[in-house]
Amino acid sequence: MKILSVIILIFTITFCPAQSIERFSIDNGGASVSNGSIQLLYTIGEVNVQEIDAGSVSVSEGFITSGFKILVDPKVFLQGPLINAATPDIMEDDLRINDQLPTTSPYEDNATCNTTVFDITGNNAIVDWVWLELRDANDNTKIINARSALLQRDGDVVDVDGVSNITMQAPPTGYYVTVKHRNHLGVMSAQTIMLNESSATDADFTDNAFNTFGTNAQVLLASGSTALWAGDTNNDGSVQFSGGNSDVNILKDFILNHPSNPLGFLTVAINGYFNQDVNMDGIAKFSGTSNDSNAIKDIILNHPGNFLNIPTFTINTQVPEN
Ligand SMILES: [Ca+2]
Ligand SMILES: [Ca+2]
Ligand SMILES: [Ca+2]
Incomplete structure (x- = not known):
């Protein structure tokens, strides 16, 4: 009898939890977010790392720290391919025509694009790769997010598909926007630009009324537009x-x-x-x-x-x- 009592005691200690947590007590906290047809529920104690996209809207749950996707619509000219341009403000695309453009970006993220992107002709044909940076509103030397992008002949900076607006990985707020190129001098906006997740905000560096950081940051073209200075063959600034x-x-x-x-x-x-x-x-x-x-x-x-x-x-x- 004494042996049976010991066995029951061991069973109780081993298999019965000191207290139980009912399901409702887990689900009781938390909240939900939704946009259009998508909704994410998150609850206290729930480990569920995921992200939902609907068009340009991105919803994150769990421990995703870089889930923000904000849109920007930069426009920039390079002086080099405008030196002998047939049409003012339409950059020549000889590198593309000669099949010399690499499908891997020359910048540090080594982004890639499909070769068919270079089949696009006309004013939206690709001229080259460029490098974009978003910089901290409180410290314009601090880069919050950066990436490669493609440049169209008419100055539009687009995603690696050759047509879409640029998505950056950063929270929606104000940033200094910087555009750089491998053999041109880079340029930065004089003021911060508010960027958000739902619509691509303009950053038109080709407009000479657009304020750029510093003095004579770009060349003023005969057309009245502005372009990055060409000629930095060793990329030393x-x-x-x-x-x-x-x-x-x-x-x-x-x-x-x-x-x-x-x-x-x-x-x-x-x-x-x-x-x-x-x-x-x-x-x-x-x-x-x-x-x-x-x-x-x-x-x-x-x-x-x-x-x-x-x-x-x-x-x-x-x-x-x-
Ligand atoms: Ca040349
Ligand atoms: Ca265009
Ligand atoms: Ca140089």
């Missing part, structure tokens, strides 16, 4: 025509040392997707018609801050960096 580390010397050394130029002629032109190709016609060229060296010289001599038109003038990026 400045455009220089003279001096040891000048962008022209970078171009010269590239031509002289290229494997396809074993005799080292400065007159040899190299076809391809290169930062040394300032006017982005698909050819890195030091001398002759439409060469990239003269392009840099003209950019330097015509800068509005170069009052004495001296070739040693340097154009520096106006985007603040840490």
Whole structure:
């Protein structure tokens, strides 16, 4: 009898919880969110990490910290492909036409796109990859989110499908918007721009009335539009025509040392997707018609801050960096 009592005691300790939690006490807390046809219920104690999208609306539940998707509609011109443009404010797309555009972005996120995106022709054809940054309203050197994007001939910056608005991963609020390019000087908005999840807010850097950070952050084109300064062949944030580390010397050394130029002629032109190709016609060229060296010289001599038109003038990026 005593043995049976011990067995019952052990069974009780082992299998009966000290207290039970009824289901209603779990579901009693929490709330729900909904938008249109989608709804998410979340309850106290529930571990259910998920995200629901309906059009441009995204709803997150659980421990998702980067679930915000805000939209932005930047527009920007590059000076390079406008130097010999047939139509004002429509960038040439020679890199695309020559099949020189990479389907993998040259920037650090190595974003990719489908090759068919480069089949689009006309004013929405792709010119190149660009780099977008959203910066903190309280510290314009602090990058909150950044990504690669594609640039259309008419200046629209679009997603990797070649047509859609840009989605950034950040909470809806105000940001400094920055656009950069591999061989142009980047640009940043002078003020913060409110971005939200439901509609893509304009950031039109081609409009000369759009305030940009710094002084002469962009080139004023004959059309009255503005564009990123071309000529930063070594992507160091400045455009220089003279001096040891000048962008022209970078171009010269590239031509002289290229494997396809074993005799080292400065007159040899190299076809391809290169930062040394300032006017982005698909050819890195030091001398002759439409060469990239003269392009840099003209950019330097015509800068509005170069009052004495001296070739040693340097154009520096106006985007603040840490
Ligand atoms: Ca367009
Ligand atoms: Ca440079
Ligand atoms: Ca060129």
